[in-house]
Amino acid sequence: MEQLKKILLPEKDIPEKWYNIQADMPNKMLPPLHPGTKQPVGPEDLAPIFPMELIKQEVSSERWIEIPDEVRDIYKLWRPSPLIRASYLEKFLDTPAKIYYKNEGVSPPGSHKPNTAVAQAYYNKMEGVKKLTTETGAGQWGSALSFACQLFGIELEVFMVKVSYDQKPYRKSMMNVWGANVFSSPTNITESGRKILAENPNSPGSLGIAISEAIERAASRDDTKYSLGSVLNHVLLHQTVIGQEAIKQMEIAGDFPDIVIGCFGGGSNFSGIAFPFLGLNFREGKKVRCLTVEPASCPKLTKGEFRYDFGDTVGLTPLIPMYTLGHTFVPEPIHAGGLRYHGAGALVSQLLRDKLIEAQALRQLECFDAGVKFARTEGIIPAPESTHAIAAVIKEALKAKEEGASKTILFNLSGHGYFDMAAYDDYFKGKLVDHELTDEELHAGLKVLDTPVIE
Numbered sequence: 001m002e003q004l005k006k007i008l009l010p011e012k013d014i015p016e017k018w019y020n021i022q023a024d025m026p027n028k029m030l031p032p033l034h035p036g037t038k039q040p041v042g043p044e045d046l047a048p049i050f051p052m053e054l055i056k057q058e059v060s061s062e063r064w065i066e067i068p069d070e071v072r073d074i075y076k077l078w079r080p081s082p083l084i085r086a087s088y089l090e091k092f093l094d095t096p097a098k099i100y101y102k103n104e105g106v107s108p109p110g111s112h113k114p115n116t117a118v119a120q121a122y123y124n125k126m127e128g129v130k131k132l133t134t135e136t137g138a139g140q141w142g143s144a145l146s147f148a149c150q151l152f153g154i155e156l157e158v159f160m161v162k163v164s165y166d167q168k169p170y171r172k173s174m175m176n177v178w179g180a181n182v183f184s185s186p187t188n189i190t191e192s193g194r195k196i197l198a199e200n201p202n203s204p205g206s207l208g209i210a211i212s213e214a215i216e217r218a219a220s221r222d223d224t225k226y227s228l229g230s231v232l233n234h235v236l237l238h239q240t241v242i243g244q245e246a247i248k249q250m251e252i253a254g255d256f257p258d259i260v261i262g263c264f265g266g267g268s269n270f271s272g273i274a275f276p277f278l279g280l281n282f283r284e285g286k287k288v289r290c291l292t293v294e295p296a297s298c299p300k301l302t303k304g305e306f307r308y309d310f311g312d313t314v315g316l317t318p319l320i321p322m323y324t325l326g327h328t329f330v331p332e333p334i335h336a337g338g339l340r341y342h343g344a345g346a347l348v349s350q351l352l353r354d355k356l357i358e359a360q361a362l363r364q365l366e367c368f369d370a371g372v373k374f375a376r377t378e379g380i381i382p383a384p385e386s387t388h389a390i391a392a393v394i395k396e397a398l399k400a401k402e403e404g405a406s407k408t409i410l411f412n413l414s415g416h417g418y419f420d421m422a423a424y425d426d427y428f429k430g431k432l433v434d435h436e437l438t439d440e441e442l443h444a445g446l447k448v449l450d451t452p453v454i455e
């Protein structure tokens with residue numbers, strides 16, 4: 001059979017349902033807790049900031065959840081995304097491994113994020129919400145939600161982490177084109193932002209701080225709700241269109257992955273590609289290894305502790321059972337802004353705790369080196385976040401070469417890096433540094449927590 005370079009599916013193959021891993025995972029996740037009462041949160045606790053349909057998805061244990069026609073119609077702008085055989089990278093590495101990737105960079109904002117942004121904007125619109133607030137790290141999520149809100153006629157305020165606001169100015173312009181109002185976080189317009197600035201006027205910001213600001217804004221107004229780009233169950237759910245398409249495309253390629261790899265910020269792109277394969281592990285006894293890759297400077301999965309912690313810095317969210325570095329932890333200003341998050345989704349955390357998935361932490365320079373290798377062989381310049389997955393793929397492919405084993409590797413190219421060229425410039429100028437979290441920094445982040453470690 002002739003080897004295909006890319007495998008495209010027709011629009012009719014856009015999945016009709018999202019896959020909910022809560023139906024199949026052997027141990028259910030622990031419930032999020034109200035920080036005051038320490039009791040499980042109920043729908044009424046979340047209703048001020050999320051629409052009811054998303055709250056229902058958050059707690060659902062139904063295996064399949066119908067994708068509304070309006071959402072599928074918008075998905076047609078870029079879905080199904082291509083599955084590509086990285087044949088030039090394979091040749092360059094001289095590896096017997098077969099490497100495939102899903103290219104989520106083909107969406108209008110350039111990443112996997114609109115898979116959930118469109119769904120979230122839709123459910124908010126259905127419930128009459130006029131305005132949304134959100135945070136963004138590198139700007140991929142902010143642009144995705146700006147794009148989605150524009151399509152549904154919803155106003156949007158974006159709190160963009162200061163270091164990324166300064167590093168990636170055209171992401172802000174992109175959000176402005178799609179009608180959003182963008183602030184450099186921490187700001188002076190929220191109490192949360194003012195508190196952080198009082199402690200450190202030069203704060204580079206973090207996703208945790210930007211989340212606090214966005215939640216505070218939404219909670220203070222009746223016509224406004226909040227939208228999150230990762231971590232929560234419903235966000236991970238919406239991303240499962242990626243893995244479902246990949247299963248079909250791998251079938252057409254006449255192949256099946258031994259290992260699936262995704263970079264890790266809060267868990268959404270990894271879950272998007274991996275959860276449908278994990279579903280096959282759980283239901284059909286398949287043995288796909290699923291590997292998350294995080295930055296060595298923000299290693300919550302490999303060095304953090306499993307305990308209840310806040311999803312934001314100020315402490316406005318419920319307590320979430322997750323691997324965390326502590327909600328006040330401010331990561332180094334690495335260019336992979338979307339991976340600078342102190343915690344992890346509860347579903348992914350539970351799966352890691354049960355050793356059903358794996359985690360690896362890599363340093364910035366190795367990741368950029370891998371990103372450049374990828375760009376010089378396959379052509380696409382990857383987002384700094386996605387270079388983490390590529391670096392891990394290269395390691396696995398070289399290991400296969402050493403062992404003389406033919407492995408099939410699938411990874412998610414979560415986004416392109418065309419707005420991240422300053423990062424590549426810095427890499428070529430030798431300005432990027434490798435930073436690995438020290439034990440001191442780790443303990444400083446964790447010691448502020450008053451919840452016990454969960455064994």
Ligand SMILES: Cc1ncc(COP(=O)(O)O)c(C=O)c1O
Binds near residue numbers: 111137266337383
């Ligand atoms: C391109 C890209 N990949 C990955 C991530 C990491 O987030 P998540 O773990 O939710 O996929 C982000 C977050 O902003 C991103 O922009």
